[in-house]
Amino acid sequence: MRYIISLLLASTALPALADVPRVVTDIPPVHAIAAQVMGDLGQPELLLDRGANAHNYQLRPSQAASLADAGLVVWVGPEMTPWMERALDGLSPDVPRLSLLNAEGTLRRDYGDDSAHDHADHAGHDHGDEAKAAGHDHDHDHDHDHDHDHDHAEAAKAEDHAHDDHAGHDHAAHDHDSHDHEGHTHSGVDPHAWLDPANAKVWAGAIAAELSRLDPENAATYAANAAAAQARIDALDAELAAQLAPVADKPFVVYHDAYGYFTSHYGLTMAGAVALGDASSPGAARLRELSATVAEGGALCLFPEAQHDPALVTQMAEGTAARVGAALDPEGSTIDAGPDAYDALLRALASNLVACLNG
Secondary structure, eight states: OHHHHHHHHHHHHSOOOOOOOOEEESSHHHHHHHHHHHGGGOOOEEOSOTTOOSSSOOOOHHHHHHHHTOSEEEEOOTTTOHHHHHHHHTSOTTSOEEEGGGSTTEEEOBTTOSOOEEEOOOTTOOHHHHHHHTTOOTTSOOOOOHHHHHHHHHHHHHHTTTSOOSTTOOHHHHHTTOOOOTTOOSSSBOOOGGGSHHHHHHHHHHHHHHHHHHOGGGHHHHHHHHHHHHHHHHHHHHHHHHHHGGGTTOOEEEEESOOHHHHHHHTOOEEEEEESOSSSOOOHHHHHHHHHHHHTTOOSEEEOBTTSOTHHHHHHHTTSSOEEOOOBOTTOTTSOOSTTHHHHHHHHHHHHHHHHHTO
């Protein structure tokens, strides 16, 4: 009996294993990379509903409550999902958050710029100081009581009172072709950085580093999973490079300027975009200029885009030799969420481009 009691006392003296952080993400490609890094340790949550517009979205009260209870929020940044910025502003600064567009080593480009530059921190920059500068103190206890989270959920509920809180609510219908993009503009930094596989590798490492800081007991697993994810991305990159090389010099037009990272990385020839930004419809002068380019044979294919009316693209191709390709989906809004979604997103882009340009 004394032996059993001794074992029980010894077991209670052992430190308790830390809980794996509850990770919440904004869009499918970020969710996919986070899922690969977490592996069997946990499943991140994706806020964006399938088919919804990533630039223009409104959280349901249940999602706002889930965000308030997060152990780590991983998102691209306000340049991509401004609705997340408002939601995060309403949370306690103690909720850890990681903006991937600002992660050290991320290649960033400006709209209309074919070059990219590293987002590197200054020498000696401390990750903890960066988080504190963003309003997050890593030394603070991240355990939030129920009342604290409930307050945030109620505040979000009051703000989003027009939304039904049922699982089947269809945001795609609400967001489709909306021109109110809540501050998202296409000037300055292009936030679609995941379309460069080099950035996906950087982000896998950044997510692993932050999870390891929050959950050091599983640091080795996060590091191994990130390394496996990076190797997987390398293999995908080589596959797509070989697939796209034969069409690299064939010009095409896209619906809006979201593909600069992808076209620059693979050396593709994008002749133009119907819309320079999501915030407004293209002007008449721009449409005339682009239509003239297409009519003169300056583009072999025109590609509509998921979440946008294809009418402008279809009309522009009428009476010309240009073909209309399948709708592109740069954000993976129509792809099943999960760890395979990043690969599926890039493969779909490459396959749709090649199918039309080789047609």
